[in-house]
Amino acid sequence: xxxxxxxxxxxxxxxxxxLPWSHSVGHRVVNSGISGNPxxxxxxxxxxxxxxxVEATLGMDQKTLKxxxxxxxxxxxxxxxxxxxxxxxxFHSLVERANVRLNNFGLDRNAFRAxxxxxxxxxxxxxxxxxxxxxxxxxxxxxxAKEWVKGLSVFLRGTFEEKxxxxxxxxxxxxxxxxxREEIFDMLKNSLCQQSSEEETDEGIKELVDITLxxxxxxxxxxxxxxxFEKAVKEERLLLEVFGPCLPEAKNCIDFEAxxxxxxxxxxx
Numbered sequence: 041x042x043x044x045x046x047x048x049x050x051x052x053x054x055x056x057x058x059l060p061w062s063h064s065v066g067h068r069v070v071n072s073g074i075s076g077n078p079x080x081x082x083x084x085x086x087x088x089x090x091x092x093x094v095e096a097t098l099g100m101d102q103k104t105l106k107x108x109x110x111x112x113x114x115x116x117x118x119x120x121x122x123x124x125x126x127x128x129x130x131f132h133s134l135v136e137r138a139n140v141r142l143n144n145f146g147l148d149r150n151a152f153r154a155x156x157x158x159x160x161x162x163x164x165x166x167x168x169x170x171x172x173x174x175x176x177x178x179x180x181x182x183x184x185a186k187e188w189v190k191g192l193s194v195f196l197r198g199t200f201e202e203k204x205x206x207x208x209x210x211x212x213x214x215x216x217x218x219x220x221r222e223e224i225f226d227m228l229k230n231s232l233c234q235q236s237s238e239e240e241t242d243e244g245i246k247e248l249v250d251i252t253l254x255x256x257x258x259x260x261x262x263x264x265x266x267x268x269f270e271k272a273v274k275e276e277r278l279l280l281e282v283f284g285p286c287l288p289e290a291k292n293c294i295d296f297e298a299x300x301x302x303x304x305x306x307x308x309x
Contacts, residue, residue, distance in 0.1 A: 105129075112189050118197040124189055126301050131188045146182040159296055160195070160288035166230045167286050170210040174286075196293045203280065203287060208269045210286040219264040219283075224249045227283040252282070 108128060113121050134155065135147055147155070149172050156162040156171060175183050175191035183191070194206045213223045228245050256264050256272040256279070264272075273279045281287060288296075 108185060112186055116190055116193045118193040119189070122304050123301055126304065127189050127192060128185055130300055131185050146184040147188070148182055152183055159292065161292045162285070162288065164230065164284055166227070167210065167284050170213065171286055174206060174209045195288060196297060200277075204270060204273055205266075207280055207286055208266050211269075211283050217266065219269070221249055221253065221262060224252055224264075224283065228252075231284040256282075 105125065105128065109121055109125050112124050112128075113119070116124065119127070131147075134151070135145060149169065152172050152175070153168045156168050162168050162171070172183070173179075175187050177187055177190075178184075194202045198206065208219070211223070211227065212219045213226070214220075225245055228248050229241070232241070232245065253262070253264070256268050258268050258271055259265070
């Protein structure tokens with residue numbers, strides 16, 4: 041077995057230790073198909089510069105906007121009404137910028153992945169797709185305005201419990217409410233760098249899967265339920281993103297808020 045996997049097996053045994061896909065160290069780009077430096081402020085500005093002139097491009101009258109702000113604010117408590125309005129204006133600008141042609145007005149998967157990459161610094165194809173589906177609550181392959189604001193409420197200001205539920209939803213790939221042995225294998229293989237032969241790689245990942253289930257499968261049914269995941273993560277919070285990063289770094293969130301809500305900040309002076 042390659043020494044590379046023994047190192048990860050050892051660290052994983054110590055409550056996952058330093059995860060190989062840590063946000064701060066060793067995170068690789070996995071077939072993202074998207075160019076540019078993820079999370080770079082210049083790219084963020086490329087998306088958000090249009091906020092200044094959004095009044096001219098927003099295809100929604102003030103009455104409709106106010107009604108939507110009120111509706112969303114009743115269910116999303118992490119944002120003030122003025123912030124919800126900013127996010128809705130930004131959403132419409134991004135949809136128009138993406139030039140998406142859909143029956144429903146919203147962001148398709150490619151447009152949303154570009155935003156995850158350029159604004160929030162995400163790079164992993166599989167996980168960006170899963171984040172898209174976690175945002176897309178009505179499963180219509182399009183993120184609408186309400187889904188945009190609700191998803192960002194977790195991304196930017198979610199409680200630990202909200203982020204825990206979000207990560208679990210990202211990780212159970214087939215939508216059955218459980219993270220299976222096969223799904224764990226696929227996610228670990230997707231996240232780990234290929235530094236040995238495929239045969240050695242698969243063998244090492246299978247050992248990681250066994251260790252993962254031993255640590256997180258409390259009822260020993262061969263899969264991880266939400267109750268299993270919740271208990272494991274509450275005991276050791278390093279396990280929150282154990283199968284790969286699906287939440288943005290704090291710095292990217294702060295930068296996004298500073299830009300998205302800047303007219304609120306400037307108007308307060």
